[in-house]
Amino acid sequence: MPLGGARRTGTALSERQKIAWLRLIRSDNVGPATFRDLISHFGNAEAALEALPELSRRGGADRSFRIATVDEAERELEAAHRFGAVFVGIGEPDYPDALRQIDGAPPLLATKGNLNATARPSLGIVGSRNASVSGAKFAAMIARDAGAAGYVITSGLARGIDTAAHRASLRTGTIAVLAGGLDRPYPPENLGLLQEIVSGEGLAVSEMPFGWEPRARDFPRRNRLVAGISLGVAIVEAANRSGSLITARYAADFGRLVFAVPGSPLDPRCHGTNDLLKQGATVTTSSADVIEALAPLSRDDLFSRLEANEPSAEEPRPMPMPPDDTDRSRVVEPLGPTPVAIDDLIRYTGLAAPQIHMVLVELDLAGQLCRHGGNLVSLATAE
Amino acid sequence: MPLGGARRTGTALSERQKIAWLRLIRSDNVGPATFRDLISHFGNAEAALEALPELSRRGGADRSFRIATVDEAERELEAAHRFGAVFVGIGEPDYPDALRQIDGAPPLLATKGNLNATARPSLGIVGSRNASVSGAKFAAMIARDAGAAGYVITSGLARGIDTAAHRASLRTGTIAVLAGGLDRPYPPENLGLLQEIVSGEGLAVSEMPFGWEPRARDFPRRNRLVAGISLGVAIVEAANRSGSLITARYAADFGRLVFAVPGSPLDPRCHGTNDLLKQGATVTTSSADVIEALAPLSRDDLFSRLEANEPSAEEPRPMPMPPDDTDRSRVVEPLGPTPVAIDDLIRYTGLAAPQIHMVLVELDLAGQLCRHGGNLVSLATAE
Numbered sequence: 053m054p055l056g057g058a059r060r061t062g063t064a065l066s067e068r069q070k071i072a073w074l075r076l077i078r079s080d081n082v083g084p085a086t087f088r089d090l091i092s093h094f095g096n097a098e099a100a101l102e103a104l105p106e107l108s109r110r111g112g113a114d115r116s117f118r119i120a121t122v123d124e125a126e127r128e129l130e131a132a133h134r135f136g137a138v139f140v141g142i143g144e145p146d147y148p149d150a151l152r153q154i155d156g157a158p159p160l161l162a163t164k165g166n167l168n169a170t171a172r173p174s175l176g177i178v179g180s181r182n183a184s185v186s187g188a189k190f191a192a193m194i195a196r197d198a199g200a201a202g203y204v205i206t207s208g209l210a211r212g213i214d215t216a217a218h219r220a221s222l223r224t225g226t227i228a229v230l231a232g233g234l235d236r237p238y239p240p241e242n243l244g245l246l247q248e249i250v251s252g253e254g255l256a257v258s259e260m261p262f263g264w265e266p267r268a269r270d271f272p273r274r275n276r277l278v279a280g281i282s283l284g285v286a287i288v289e290a291a292n293r294s295g296s297l298i299t300a301r302y303a304a305d306f307g308r309l310v311f312a313v314p315g316s317p318l319d320p321r322c323h324g325t326n327d328l329l330k331q332g333a334t335v336t337t338s339s340a341d342v343i344e345a346l347a348p349l350s351r352d353d354l355f356s357r358l359e360a361n362e363p364s365a366e367e368p369r370p371m372p373m374p375p376d377d378t379d380r381s382r383v384v385e386p387l388g389p390t391p392v393a394i395d396d397l398i399r400y401t402g403l404a405a406p407q408i409h410m411v412l413v414e415l416d417l418a419g420q421l422c423r424h425g426g427n428l429v430s431l432a433t434a435e
Numbered sequence: 436m437p438l439g440g441a442r443r444t445g446t447a448l449s450e451r452q453k454i455a456w457l458r459l460i461r462s463d464n465v466g467p468a469t470f471r472d473l474i475s476h477f478g479n480a481e482a483a484l485e486a487l488p489e490l491s492r493r494g495g496a497d498r499s500f501r502i503a504t505v506d507e508a509e510r511e512l513e514a515a516h517r518f519g520a521v522f523v524g525i526g527e528p529d530y531p532d533a534l535r536q537i538d539g540a541p542p543l544l545a546t547k548g549n550l551n552a553t554a555r556p557s558l559g560i561v562g563s564r565n566a567s568v569s570g571a572k573f574a575a576m577i578a579r580d581a582g583a584a585g586y587v588i589t590s591g592l593a594r595g596i597d598t599a600a601h602r603a604s605l606r607t608g609t610i611a612v613l614a615g616g617l618d619r620p621y622p623p624e625n626l627g628l629l630q631e632i633v634s635g636e637g638l639a640v641s642e643m644p645f646g647w648e649p650r651a652r653d654f655p656r657r658n659r660l661v662a663g664i665s666l667g668v669a670i671v672e673a674a675n676r677s678g679s680l681i682t683a684r685y686a687a688d689f690g691r692l693v694f695a696v697p698g699s700p701l702d703p704r705c706h707g708t709n710d711l712l713k714q715g716a717t718v719t720t721s722s723a724d725v726i727e728a729l730a731p732l733s734r735d736d737l738f739s740r741l742e743a744n745e746p747s748a749e750e751p752r753p754m755p756m757p758p759d760d761t762d763r764s765r766v767v768e769p770l771g772p773t774p775v776a777i778d779d780l781i782r783y784t785g786l787a788a789p790q791i792h793m794v795l796v797e798l799d800l801a802g803q804l805c806r807h808g809g810n811l812v813s814l815a816t817a818e
Contacts, residue, residue, distance in 0.1 A: 186701045314697030314709050317720035318569045326697050329718045337700035337709045 062145040070139055070160075071125045072097035077159050078120035078128070078261060079104060081113075084156040085423050086416045089409045091159075104417065107410075110380070111418030131262045136250075137164040137234050146170055148227075154280040154306050155425060158259035162234045165250035169225045173350040175203040175342060176282035176303070178275070178296045179213025180289040180321050187213060187289040187321065190313060192220035194286055197339030199224030203346065206281045208274055209242050209256075213288045213296075218245060218254075225253040227281060231274035232266030234258045257281075275299040283349045284309030286342055287333070290324030297324045300333070305425050309345055311336040375407045375414075383411040384431075391428035445528040453522060453543075454508045455480035460542050461503035461511070461644060462487060463496075467539040468806050469799045472792050474542075487800065490793075493763070494801030514645045519633075520547040520617050529553055531610075537663040537689050538808060541642035545617045548633035552608045556733040558586040558725060559665035559686070561658070561679045562596025563672040563704050570596060570672040570704065573696060575603035577669055580722030582607030586729065589664045591657055592625050592639075596671045596679075601628060601637070608636040610664060614657035615649030617641045640664075658682040666732045667692030669725055670716070673707030680707045683716070688808055692728055694719040758790045758797075766794040767814075774811035 065073065076097045077087055090100035101119060108117045132139060140146045140161045148170040151157050163170075175198045177191055195205045195217040205221035207214040209228040218226045228249050230237055234256055237246045250256050259277065260270065275295055279285055279302035287310070290296035303310050312333035315322025329335055334345055375383075382401045386392070394412070398405050412429060415421040422430045448456065459480045460470050473483035484502060491500045515522060523529045523544045531553040534540050546553075558581045560574055578588045578600040588604035590597040592611040601609045611632050613620055617639055620629045633639050642660065643653065658678055662668055662685035670693070673679035683693050695716035698705025712718055717728055758766075765784045769775070777795070781788050795812060798804040805813045 186699055190700060313700060314705070314712060314718075316569055316698050317573060317696060322697070323720070326718060326720045329697060329712065330720075330724075335697075335709060335712045337706070337713075341713075 062143050062147065064144050065141045069097065070141065071122060071129065072101060073141060073160055074125040074128060074139065075120040075122065076100055076104075078125065080118045081108070081417045081419050083416070083423065084158050086413050087159045089413045093406065093410060093413070107414045108417040111414030111416070112420055113418035117417070128262055132162060132234075135164065135235055135262070137162050137262075138167070139163070140167070140170075148174070148281045150174065150283055150308075151277065151280040154276075155427065156276075156423070157280060158277070161257045161259060162262070163255055163257045164234055165255035166225070166253050167255060169204050169227050169253065169255040170281075172202060172204045172225065173346070174206045174227065174282040175346060176206045176278045176285035176299065177213065177217035177288065178207055178210075178278060178285060178290075178299045179287055179325075180291060180294065180296065181211040181213075182321070183212035183216065183289055184319070184321060187313075187315075188216040191216040191286075191288040194288070194336075194339050194342055195220035195226075196224075198343055198346075199226075201343045202350070203343075206278050208271075208278055208295075208299075209237060209246060210295075211239060211242070215242060215245060218249060222248055222252055222254065225255075227254065228256045229274050229277045229281070230256060230258040230266070231260070231270040232258065233260050233262045233264035235262055236265050238266050271295055272298045276302045279303040279306055279308060282308060284311060284342065284346050286311040286313070286336060287325050287328060288313045289315060289321040290328075291320050292323045292327070294324050297328070300328055309334060309349070311342050311345070313337070373407075375403075375411050379403055379407050380411050380414070383408055384415070387429070387431045389430055389433050391422070391424045391430040394427045394429060397429075445526045445530065447527055448524045452480065453524065454505060454512065455484060456524060456543055457508040457511060457522065458503040458505065459483055459487075461508065463491075463501045464800045464802050466799070466806065467541050469796050470542045472796045476789065476793060476796070490797045491800040494794075494797030494799070495803055496801035500800070511645055515545060515617075518547065518618055518645070520545050520645075521550070522546070523550070523553075531557070531664045533557065533666055533691075534660065534663040537659075538810065539659075539806070540663060541660070544640045544642055545645070546638055546640045547617055548638035549608070549636050550638060552587050552610050552636065552638040553664075555585060555587045555608065556729070557589045557610060557665040558729060559589045559661045559668035559682065560596065560600035560671065561590055561593075561661060561668060561673075561682045562670055562708075563674060563677065563679065564594040564596075565704070566595035566599065566672055567702070567704060570696075570698075571599040574599040574669075574671040577671070577719075577722050577725055578603035578609075579607075581726055581729075582609075584726045585733070586726075589661050591654075591661055591678075591682075592620060592629060593678075594622060594625070598625060598628060600671075601632060605631055605635055605637065608638075610637065611639045612657050612660045612664070613639060613641040613649070614643070614653040615641065616643050616645045616647035618645055619648050621649050654678055655681045659685045662686040662689055662691060665691060667694060667725065667729050669694040669696070669719060670708050670711060671696045672698060672704040673711075674703050675706045675710070677707050680711070683711055692717060692732070694725050694728070696720070756790075758786075758794050762786055762790050763794050763797070766791055767798070770812070770814045772813055772816050774805070774807045774813040777810045777812060780812075 094100040104119050140163050142159050146167045191213045199221040204225045205217050206227040207217045275298045279299050285303040287296050287300050300310050310333040312325040312328035313336050398408055420432050422432050477483040487502050523546050525542050529550045574596045582604040587608045588600050589610040590600045658681045662682050668686040670679050670683050686693050693716040695708040695711035696719050803815050805815050
């Protein structure tokens with residue numbers, strides 16, 4: 053049952069737009085949420101870049117605040133080109149449909165390999181790095197069967213379960229999400245696997261800059277993308293407090309299906325998966341358990357529904373009044389270290405939403421804001 | 436947290452009553468449901484015994500229909516006495532409270548050992564005969580912890596999981612339910628275990644006559660008692676179509692909790708338990724999972740609630756008119772090989788409930804009726 057590809061829609065970014073987008077997302081303290089707010093407020097990336105110095109200053113940033121230069125962006129595009137990589141923007145047709153829907157979807161993905169992989173629905177498969185033989189076998193079985201049923205298998209290129217899932221779906225298509233730059237795969241022993249992936253039906257993707265060595269905190273961020281790209285995620289063996297459980301948590305937060313493979317309570321590799329079952333994950337003992345549950349989500353009409361939420365075209369728009377100092381203190385005052393919903397902040401302060409968003413962008417740029425899932429924000433605390 | 440024993444209520448049977456009860460339940464085609472209907476219709480076992488020849492004739496039984504004699508019943512009581520066994524009637528204080536509530540509870544249980552075991556709430560633990568080492572270890576752990584928490588552990592004396600569960604609860608109390616007579620334990624290698632059980636805190640129970648060698652069909656019947664005695668049943672390793680799944684099914688039918696221990700999908704010993712999880716059994720990875728779920732069911736007020744349903748005292752009562760041939764054909768006609776609810780039969784025929792029950796008793800005695808769970812009946816088909 054090969055699944056039809058989604059209708060690809062969206063508008064390609066011009067080279068000039070791509071440079072502006074890259075500069076914006078690579079500037080200090082600009083994360084996906086701030087990127088989106090800036091584009092939405094200023095209409096396009098170039099206008100946002102012009103406003104950045106003033107915005108960051110108003111938020112309280114000092115003079116060390118750095119905006120990526122045209123030169124730096126061109127060098128990164130050049131490096132990508134030499135590497136055979138392509139940047140895909142969130143509004144472009146090749147951007148993974150499901151990923152587009154999550155809070156904090158990366159505005160730009162560096163990709164290498166076969167971009168057709170993003171046209172089909174994805175199943176994520178993740179699990180222990182120190183997988184058991186039977187765990188790896190089970191992951192390979194699901195990957196093979198779901199691949200044959202038309203799904204692209206997305207995973208994190210880690211040892212163990214991830215490796216087994218990628219290998220078993222090399223021929224049908226697999227997406228490896230990297231925690232560092234595309235040219236910095238981890239672990240090093242999977243470099244060969246990565247090359248097999250990108251030279252065949254598969255794709256490597258990363259939201260990090262070229263040359264970026266992955267740090268510990270980049271792996272949960274990578275897991276967020278694995279969950280975001282996928283309609284469902286199967287967790288095969290996971291210890292308590294393991295990264296795979298972070299992927300499962302993201303998947304649940306994004307409203308994706310979570311499949312967990314049961315295992316012996318006496319095997320620590322199964323404690324996390326069994327806990328997921330207690331929390332309501334789908335008991336998964338065969339490929340059919342996964343494929344049958346995903347089928348209703350994999351029809352084209354899902355994608356057309358998703359497309360309805362696409363980010364708006366990048367057009368200059370009338371600028372609302374910038375927030376003044378009074379507005380700013382009315383927003384900052386009720387904020388603290390406890391996350392609050394932005395909607396509550398709007399109701400509480402009585403300010404207009406664009407004003408509030410702009411104050412938050414300023415604080416964010418100055419490193420004063422923490423953004424949480426579900427549109428929650430808190431003040432950053434000194435570490 | 437030792438659990439308080441239930442308040443024991445009920446009335447002891449006299450020796451004469453016990454002989455009549457034993458004769459009645461040991462007569463041809465008298466199962467627990469027919470026993471109950473007969474007592475309820477005729478007021479006591481002696482009156483029912485007197486009516487048996489006529490009832491069975493009306494149902495269509497031939498002259499080979501056998502009623503157990505006083506002599507036979509006395510011999511069985513004598514054998515039980517020599518064996519150190521005691522018969523406990525369904526209305527007597529020592530009868531297990533939870534078992535009393537199920538459809539088709541045996542009117543008489545042959546028991547040997549410490550009858551205090553029936554005063555405390557029970558957890559059933561069952562599973563594969565060819566258990567894995569870790570499965571047996573897990574069963575022992577639950578049995579030990581639940582035993583320490585005040586539960587009696589009930590199981591079927593089989594090899595593997597059953598054996599591990601009994602052994603681990605020898606000191607706190609365990610009930611072994613036998614598929615054959617009390618003097619015919621199976622498998623033979625567990626004779627030593629059985630002796631340890633009945634000479635300590637434990638109890639052996641059977642609804643079958645002394646000397647009865649268990650046949651294949653007696654084991655599911657035994658499983659029904661394991662589930663009926665218990666407030667919940669934990670299934671530790673079970674292959675597809677295994678006896679442990681029958682126990683789980685009975686437990687679910689009786690409204691008891693079903694706990695299943697997850698295991699690798701690649702181990703056939705876990706296919707049944709994983710399937711139970713898919714059907715909604717409680718994911719069980721620790722003793723606490725079981726003990727915490729049982730706690731709200733183990734309070735005394737449960738038992739007082741259960742007691743409200745006790746069978747009525749054995750008193751002679753005014754005899755309703757026996758059904759005539761017209762009544763009989765109005766009941767038989769709509770019956771066929773497909774099970775129907777007795778309540779539907781009452782509504783469909785418009786006959787009085789006692790009349791219908793009596794026709795069904797007659798058919799049952801003649802071997803013409805099959806009784807199913809949930810008060811369903813069908814006509815017996817020639818095998």
